[in-house]
Amino acid sequence: MMDPLPIDRSRPTTRADVARLAGVSTAVVSYVVNGGPRGVAPATREKVLRAIEVLDYRPNSSARALKRGATHLLGVVVPDIENPFYAEFVGAIDAAAHSRDRSVLLALTNKDPDREYEMITNLVDHGVDGLLVLAFLHNKRSYTIADTWVPRVVIHEAAVGHAFPIVGPDLGQGTEAATRHLIDHGHRRIAYIGGAMPAPRIDFRRIAWESVLNREGIPAHAYALTTWDRRGGSEGARRLLEGEDPPTAILAGSDLIAIGALQTIHEMGRRCPEDVAVISIDGTSESQYSWPALTTVRQPFEAVSATALDTLLDPGERPASQILPMELIIRASCGC
Template sequence: MTRADVAAAAGTSVAVVSYVVNNGPRPVSAATRTRVLEAIELTGYRPDVVARALAGGFTHTFGLLVPDVSNRFFAELAHQVEEHVYASGHLILLADSADDPVRERELMNALMERRVDGIMLASVDADPDLSGAIAGGTPVVLLDRIAPSALTSSVVPDNIGGARAATEHLIEHGRRRIGFIAGPAALPTSQDRAAGWESALAAAGLERGPLVEAPFSRAGGLEAGRRLLTGPDRPDAMFASNDQQAVGLLRAAHDLGVRVPQDLGVITFDGSQDAAFAIPSLSSVVQPLAEIAEHAVRLLLARPHVTARVTTGHTLALRASCGCPDGPTAP
């Protein structure tokens, strides 16, 4: 059905139907408006939202591109982004790069081809190529990465401060040989969390514990845990770079008969529900997902477009894995 069909059913011109559908630019009498609305219901006409949006220069959609939507952290982040995007009257297109930089670039191009009004990107690349988006005028907000260009915004957690606070807490429990499961070495996130861990150890006069690099996954944490917990100089505490790794570490400890927290204190970074529901429940540096989503959406909504670099804070959720009394299940 077209507007011409609605106009014929209502006994008006196509222009009048357009005024009713778009609520302007010219006024329409109440009686005529009622006839047009009844004709729309009768014919089943639906406005072409995409065509109308393109004519106005905006599609009222944003893209969100993450490395792995099955990762609980990114799933919870996507939920918070959706909440803020929905509240703004927009829609979100969610894409998963599967930790593949080639696929990430292809999905970036696909989102731009669909004329999204902006893209939120949690990149798998330390220095993602954003030249196409910049040249095309598509605003990009990097999540968990510092923007490489002044033309791009970023919203990042305090990775160094959070990692330092987590390691300091293990030290407060009397742990002296604290190991670290790092993420991929090329990523700034991994580098910053390693820097925070090392800073806390140095400030306490402790030697640097063992470090194993691993993917941000349960399998990565499992393999790293097996390597770290079978050596002759086993650590008495571990800081994992994310919750997925920490869950894998718990499995390795269980398989090897290492008790958590009696033999091994554990703390992690992110604060997803995986941490709260693990056994034992995981102490964690909690990222403020609602705040991250709010900043990212606000930056994309700004007209005219502005760029900014936002660093969010963090809190510590202290649970059984580090030796603290276990709190409520909900994070």
């Protein structure tokens, strides 16, 4: 048994208090609490755990869970939750986590490199058992925070130059299905609206759109490079429809782009789908309640989330990259 040292109970117990009682350095206490980065001998670890119990030291969720060796908390990193795409993915991840007796801590980066690093560091400090990164991280240091002892899976990204497992949708397959659907409707002037992609990211949507048209001997019509939101879709559609050879169909790289494009089509006195057909990629709930309702290629939100959780919690012999098929959902905006 340990004889508690005099502790000032008028203030919170500190790591230094634990170190004094266990007879170790504060660094050793940190290694035990955070699970690394250095190992601690079993006997020393037991001393620290006993001191934590005696002093009721609770720096974060990891200290409360040291006895069972896990916090059952998973960190989820996203740029924002205003975009329905991220909101629906977070909902699917939360459901998948709950079914596996895990809880989720959410971190919003706002696409700010400094905030990315801060948020991921905070998640690690809270003792998360793993990280799900549903974002392109602009600060490359953010990918390597505690990567030696906190497993992570990157969702929906490709070509980011890291060694972590990737789980995401087959954007090439989904875009090919959408493009072929428009071709089957007789369209030959099929335009694409997408957003800018910072290197080393790749827009597999635009690549697949061009590839299908080339294979069918159809000239790739004009495309509009804009932003991945409603305003970008509106501006992109206006640019295309005011051109000399306006498209009869638009493939939108996201639901939000498609919603913005629909507004511009209506404002310009055009009809959808009679004058301009529209197909989107993502398949969020917003696509179902536009006017007309959008034909879309739906992201496999639930399947990707479940696969990402399984990969994070039980990596086994899984491949480094797992790409899941998308589903074409036919509604009114394509002319069906």
